[in-house]
Amino acid sequence: MSEATREAGGVGAGPGSDGMGTAARPVFPFAALIGQAPLQQALLLAAIDPGLGGVLISGPRGTAKSTAARALAELLPEGQLVNLPLGASEDRLIGTLDIETVLRNxxxxxxxxxxxxxxxxxxxxxxxxxxxxxxVDALLDAAASGVNTVERDGVSHRHDASFVLIGTMNPEEGELRPQLIDRFGLMVELQNAFEPRVRQAIVKARLAFDHDPDGFRAAYAQQQAEYVERIHAARAALPQLSFDDAVHERVSALCIDAAVDGLRADLVMLRAARALAAFEQAHAVTVRHVDCVAEAVLLHRRRHDSRGSNQSPPEHDERAHQASGSGAAHDAAAASSPDADWGYLPPEPTATLPVKGVIPLDAKKR
Structure with a gap:
């Protein structure tokens, strides 16, 4: 990153831009985020190993979801942040035939x-x-594989697409299908800040940044540079780190206890633990690394009927059986009672009115 680019408040094509050549604007530093430790960890892990499948951030409005995404982009080699608008077509996302070239040449x-x-x-x-x-399918395929393959409209093309996918959502506006949400590597659930000191610190930091972006960024320049160096070193260290039996056992136990579907959670948890170990410059992946990343891996995969939650204690089962038996006896007694009406109203007599004589019609001739 050049000093001129840093002073301009952006990197490469501009974090905070849409990747379309829009002029960059100053970006809130990643190191200055307050009260977002789980989110910062998840984003750093995805930056170290983009093959994790991206990060899904769920939370209400105004919880700095987009601010964190822009801040992370500044730490990556290209510094590129590309926004995918809601109205984008599949061609706009994955690429397609260049019609202009076809018509011209x-x-x-x-x-x-x-x-x-x-x-x-x-x-x-x-x-x-x-x-x-x-x-969403196309996004997640490319994020997990690092490659985009296009076979359509007479085009057969394949290119590298290694990027950190960050998706945000407000649960009040609807949920993702389970088949899609499971394919996000990590998930973080943000909450509103109700701790007065934390809330005040966040507001003060934002006001200071808005008042003097360059001065605010300069105060965090050293920490930002350290993040860049550690991400680069962690990426280089990933191939040297392996998993011992204790790590595998811990991962399996956590995933079984959460009753996850398939083995994607196991694989993502191992990769996330390895990325954390690389970021911490550890010599080996340990059970502690697994425990530190487990919640982000299991949050969106954990089933509500996980082991133990759908099994009642024996005493409860016995009480339920007894209650069921006494209820059935009560129902049988009520049914045999002559006064039982099962919820229907008793019959009411109605008056009858005389009807004038009816003249019969002749049968049709055949």
Whole structure:
């Protein structure tokens, strides 16, 4: 990153821009985020290992979801943050045939989409729960594999698409389908800040940044540079870290206890623990690393009927059986009672009126 770019408040194509050449604006520093430790950890892990599948951030409005996404983009090599608008088409996302080139030269040429522009940066999707399922599928496929493959309209193209996928959603506006939410690597659930000191600190930091962005950013320049160096070193250290039997046992136990479907949670938890170990410059992945990342991995995968929650204690079962038996006896007695009406109103007599004689019609001749 050049000093000129840093002083301008942005990096590369501009965190906080849409990746379309829009002028960069100053970005709130990642190191200055307050009260967001779980979110910061999840974003750093996804930055170290983009193959985790991205981060889903759930929370109410005004909890700094987009601010954190822009802040992370500044720490990555390209510093690129690409926004995916809700109205984007699948062609705009994955790329398609360059019609202009076909009409002008008759040649088949690939026109890259937003996945190509987000390579080595951050692809940010606000309100991801409102996107069509087809777009979410394409996003998650590319985020997990690091490659975008397009086979359509006479185009056969494949290009690298290694990016950090960050999706945000407000639960009040609807949920993602379980099949899609499970494919996000990590999830963080933000809450409103009701601690007065934390709330005041957040507001003071934001006002200071808005008043003097350059001065505020300068105060965090050293911490920002350390984040960049540690992410770079952690990426290089990933291949040297392996998992021993104790780590595997802990991961399996946590996933079984959460009653998750499939094995994706196990794989993501191992990769996330390895990324954390690399970020901490540890010599090996330990059970502590697993425990530190487990909640972000299991939050959106944990089933409500996980082991133990759907089994009643024996005493409760016995009481329920007895209550059921006494209830059945009461119902049988009520049914045999002559006064039992089962909720129906008793019959009421109605008056009858005389009807004039009816003249019969002749039978039709056949």
């Amino acid at each position: 008759g040649a088949v040429r690939f026109s890259p989409g937003l996945l190509a522009k987000a390579h080595r940066g951050v692809l940010y999707v606000d309100e991801v729960n409102l996107l069509p399922d087809a777009l």
